[in-house]
Amino acid sequence: MGAVLIVDDMEDLRFSLANLVKKEGYSVSTAANAAEALEFACSSIIDLIFLDIGLPDAYGISLIGRLKEITPDTDIVMLTGINDAKTAVDSLRAGAVDYIVKPFDIIEFKSTLHRIMQSRLMGKKALLEAQEIGLDRIIGNCEAMRRVKETILMASEVGSPVLVTGETGTGKELVARAVHDSRNRQSGVFVKVDCGTLSANLIESELFGYDKGAFTDAKGDKKGLVEVANGGTLFLDEIGNLPISLQPKLLRLIEETTIRKVGGIKDIKVHLRIIAATNANIEEEIDRASFREDLFYRLNVIPIILPPLRDRGEDVLLLANYFLHTLKKELKKEISGFTPDACREMLRHDWQGNIRELRNLIEREVIFCRTGWLTLNGLNTPSAPPPPSKNPEIVTLREMERQYIEKILNLTNNNKSKAARLLGISRTTLREKMQSDQILTM
Numbered sequence: 001m002g003a004v005l006i007v008d009d010m011e012d013l014r015f016s017l018a019n020l021v022k023k024e025g026y027s028v029s030t031a032a033n034a035a036e037a038l039e040f041a042c043s044s045i046i047d048l049i050f051l052d053i054g055l056p057d058a059y060g061i062s063l064i065g066r067l068k069e070i071t072p073d074t075d076i077v078m079l080t081g082i083n084d085a086k087t088a089v090d091s092l093r094a095g096a097v098d099y100i101v102k103p104f105d106i107i108e109f110k111s112t113l114h115r116i117m118q119s120r121l122m123g124k125k126a127l128l129e130a131q132e133i134g135l136d137r138i139i140g141n142c143e144a145m146r147r148v149k150e151t152i153l154m155a156s157e158v159g160s161p162v163l164v165t166g167e168t169g170t171g172k173e174l175v176a177r178a179v180h181d182s183r184n185r186q187s188g189v190f191v192k193v194d195c196g197t198l199s200a201n202l203i204e205s206e207l208f209g210y211d212k213g214a215f216t217d218a219k220g221d222k223k224g225l226v227e228v229a230n231g232g233t234l235f236l237d238e239i240g241n242l243p244i245s246l247q248p249k250l251l252r253l254i255e256e257t258t259i260r261k262v263g264g265i266k267d268i269k270v271h272l273r274i275i276a277a278t279n280a281n282i283e284e285e286i287d288r289a290s291f292r293e294d295l296f297y298r299l300n301v302i303p304i305i306l307p308p309l310r311d312r313g314e315d316v317l318l319l320a321n322y323f324l325h326t327l328k329k330e331l332k333k334e335i336s337g338f339t340p341d342a343c344r345e346m347l348r349h350d351w352q353g354n355i356r357e358l359r360n361l362i363e364r365e366v367i368f369c370r371t372g373w374l375t376l377n378g379l380n381t382p383s384a385p386p387p388p389s390k391n392p393e394i395v396t397l398r399e400m401e402r403q404y405i406e407k408i409l410n411l412t413n414n415n416k417s418k419a420a421r422l423l424g425i426s427r428t429t430l431r432e433k434m435q436s437d438q439i440l441t442m
């Protein structure tokens, strides 16, 4: 189905063309002059316009430009008189895709109609296929993940901010990249900022840049990441850790699409898409007044909530097979698959580290596999921390590390980003250490 508009001041012709288009299976509207045509173009989605060149209130060719401004994706075919060969060429130059010389026969009209509508359909299909490339990398078929993919497609068509929420390792970054990649326009660069690992004053100049003289050692101007991402996507990871002092600046960026550098006096206009991700419960942060509610609503225009792996049913097996397939190729190992017990265990396991945990486990198993079948024994017997030493003065290095991590976690109220920063390791490393040392936090 497609929508066609016929613009001609001759009522008979308008009427008979409209009938014909309707019979061919398209929806059709008519306009008797330029004013009506422009009004219609403003208010509806049109695939194709047949436009008479000699309208009473406008010269057809100048109308092409105005219509194209209002609805750039609409195809326009000019209807010209027999003596208008030159105008026909001009109209192509002005943006029409074709012209038909009056008086024309029905067969010619029909074939033009179908040819254009068909090629639009193919174009749309190709576009959809291109958009699905980004989605292909997201494995998952459960209801929740299907909805996630639909939302990604929808989000790729509009520029509004997206907030991706989910436990660690559920694929937030993967989804952010898919939103960026599947934009049908030229999508520009993808710039990632980890709000959890930069200090408040560093993050401000990193994000917004600075002007010469902002600090004593600021020798020249510096472009911030926001400016770098201009025309593309700014991915704000761990947004829950964005220092409260910077939140108004981000709010301003979203609301007014302008930024001001540190020490700067003028506003800079930017155009970018913002995707934020968090594994924290932002609503709790709002209650604790460490996250601004107005900023949350501004970011949460398109929410994408990633379910934990334990709630994705048989997707865990799909993912496991996908990782096995890619890893055995990468590591050049001959492996037939998972034992039935391994599959049962995967469906039962609670996957605290979600997809990342699954991937790491399979990688380990593939490396050490000798039988050609993966048993996933590692799932049942997590490596136990070593027993404490008899002499309380002397502890193993690992025990020492465990105690120190616990201490820092206590100090930071179990804020893992802060703890990781203090310990000088990444969050992922901290998480892995906590897992292998069986450190639990509330």
Ligand SMILES: Nc1ncnc2c1ncn2[C@@H]1O[C@H](COP(=O)(O)OP(=O)(O)OP(=O)(O)O)[C@@H](O)[C@H]1O
Binding pocket: 137, 138, 139, 140, 166, 167, 168, 169, 170, 171, 172, 173, 174, 175, 279, 319, 355, 356, 359
């Ligand atoms: N649905 C999926 N299909 C295929 N791979 C996935 C999927 N979800 C996640 N992954 C993979 O799992 C790993 C973790 O994903 P990602 O880094 O996007 O998670 P995250 O939610 O950002 O984690 P964190 O909170 O720790 O930053 C990556 O290697 C990613 O490619």
Ligand SMILES: [Mg+2]
Binding pocket: 172, 173, 237
């Ligand atoms: Mg991440």
